[in-house]
Amino acid sequence: MEAKQASALENLAKETCSCTKCPLRSGCNGVVFGEGNPASPVMFVGEGPGQTEDELGRPFVGKAGQLLDKILQAADLPRGDVYITNIVKCRPPGNRTPTAEEMNACLPWLRLQFAIIRPKYIILLGLAATHGILGADIPTMKSCRGQWFERKGVKIMPTYHPAALLRNPQFKKPVWEDFIVIRDAVKGTGAGNQNVSNTGKEES
């Protein structure tokens, strides 16, 4: 199954390269599709590639990515065991937040990734990914972080983006608390399905 998923992801990645659904592709080096375990029970979804990611064609490999790697390692969820991608696959100019239109244009690619990987858990890193998946009516990260939302049997948790942690070290504690819950859920050692909220936009 894993080999089939890997090959389906490879084919999908090739398709994304010719995407013209929004203007971002024409302003960046290339599509940053995502990477990791094609059969991972958990997917991490960030905002969009930054400069380093755009240069290297890989998600979360700059400073924020290095911090994410450390958190994953500390939570006993090594990067190679999980799948990491972004809500938009092309770098927004100057690293600005992707617009709702750009996120909506890119969402079909993410949905296809979900359909291939079939994760049990999706972790949304930051407000852009949270708005793209759960709806723009979520006012702040503080109001939703650490909570499980459920869509079509998949548990979804927003948490702070690692770049926010670099700017605001006070977010380290809540993020670590969230990652303990994520780890326990993924490894089946904790109450991963408690406090499920059903508000927000439909995810598919």
Ligand code: URA
């Ligand atoms: N920030 C993101 O949201 N995604 C990346 O891939 C890198 C930095």
